[in-house]
Amino acid sequence: MKFSALLLLFFAALHSAHALPEAEIQRYIDEAIKAGGGEVIIPPGVHLIEHGLVLKDAKKLRIIGLDAEETILKLPPVAYALATGTTAAGATSIPVSAQRGFKPGMRLKIEADGELDSFTKKPRPYHLTIVKAVEKNTIQLDAPLKFPVPAATMIRHEDAPNLIEIRGASEEVRIEKLTLDGGRADGDPPIRGHAQLCAIFASGMYDYEKGPTGPKVKKLRIARCYIQNCHGRGVALYSVESAEIDGCTIRDTSDEAIDFDHFTEKSVATHNHITRSLIGVELNDASNCLVAGNEFLTCGTGINLWRWCKHPGLNEGNLIVKNSFDRTQGNAIQIATGTKANTIAQNEITASGKNGIILSGEAQIVKANKITASGMKPILIQEGNHDISE
Structure with missing residues (x-):
């Protein structure tokens, strides 16, 4: 364990359930990054994060709470x-x-x-x-x-922060056992923060037309966290490779609970419980990703896969398997134009407000899904030829 982590753990033992200043948490993070890695252990308490914690070029860094429900990083009320x-x-x-x-x-x-x-x-x-x-x-x-x-x-x-922002050539960052609260409260107007006001935002360098222009963030792992009340996304990944989001509860987000965005590849979202979010999981220009074993309850849309950039090979080879969807307001799974050869299999869809699965693009593989009580059609094909065996 690195020196910075030992200090913070000692502080936690003496001052359990007391808030730490944001600058102090950032200082421990910076020390660990400078040392080449280590652990930053956050004590129980509600820690107000006004400017956003930044991890740049972090390697082998673990940020962990002592108690997932009692260790809370929270944004202030939105301006x-x-x-x-x-x-x-x-x-x-x-x-x-x-x-x-x-x-x-x-x-x-x-x-x-x-x-x-x-x-x-x-x-x-x-x-x-x-x-x-x-x-x-x-x-x-x-x-x-x-x-x-x-x-x-x-x-x-315009410069509203994300709770945790991960930039540059970061690798093997782990975020575990924290409650990440975006500060949204009853009575707030509907705000879709997009790339702001997210709980976790990770991005390598990229350009819509040129593609990735620098190292991708790699091997980010987010596990056993509670993510809630975000005006932006719960977790947003741009130009990220081999990330894992596992075993988290994500609730009450005005935007996507999990977003695999431009040039993100080989990343997985597994065993998460997602409720009351505009979109459960979005894949936009993402390839060879896995979304499996998640529960979606009363979301607007369950999973949305679509294209923005025009690079070849994007939006292909994604696996959407063994998820459960209950009472989405719209489509449970929607696959848009410009996508190809994605697999949607063994999902269980109950009482979707619109269609169970809506298909566009080309050569999607759809098999062994269980779809009951859809508001419209169990499967709707809008365009393309697909391999469907239900």
């Missing part, structure tokens, strides 16, 4: 506002309601059409500005708006 009325381009203030958490100097993400995206050739669904001053029902800006802000537009912090 947001809703626009009241329409504000025209050129304005230097925005009338708002329900403003919370904004401070001068913050960058704001306004979730309304902005400049054209060079990849999609469509307007980006947001534009940015900076807070000059905050009043009760008005946000003063440091420069005129470049684009209008329609009434009821969501405005939030």
Whole structure:
């Protein structure tokens, strides 16, 4: 066990159930990374994480709680506002309601059409500005708006953190026996944080058109954790190889509970219990991944596999097997255009709000699934030729 871990374990023994400052936890993590690896042991308590813990180029690092239910890392309440009325381009203030958490100097993400995206050739669904001053029902800006802000537009912090962010050439990072709380509370508006406000966000370097441009994060393992109340994803993996998410409970996420995203490969999600999440598991430009033995209860969609980038070989060879789905609001399993040769087998689907399995793409293998009481069809083929034996 490394020196940093011994110190923190000693602190835990003396101060059980007391919160640690975020800077202190980050310092122990940095010491372990500098030492080439080791353990950082978090004591019981609710530890507020305002800026996000960052693991960069970490090797053989284990972050573990002494008690999975009592050791809680938690984000603060999300900063947001809703626009009241329409504000025209050129304005230097925005009338708002329900403003919370904004401070001068913050960058704001306004979730309304902005400049054209060079990849999609469509307007980006947001534009940015900076807070000059905050009043009760008005946000003063440091420069005129470049684009209008329609009434009821969501405005939030552009640099909102993830609880734990893993970057660079990280390998063999293990996160275990923690409760990771995204800070979402009753009464919060619906916010889909995407790559922000996640419990765990891991990413190697990549480009939509060029593909991976640097080392992938490798051999990340997340086990025996409770992940809850996230405005973003529970776990989001971008350009990651050979990750494992096993034996976790993930609940009440506004976005995906588990996301295998651009250029993630050979990763597995097994034996997780996922409930009340918008999407249980999403695979987007992911290949040769395994989603097996998970339970999905009252999610919007169970599993969603789809394509964004155009590189050959993406969205192929994924295995979706032996999962159970109960009362999804939409489709239990949906496979989109641009995917190929994925296997959906031995899943049990009960009372899906829409279809049990909906298929597009080409050459999907569908066999031995048990589908009962679907709101629409047990299996719906939208396009392509597939190997189906039910």
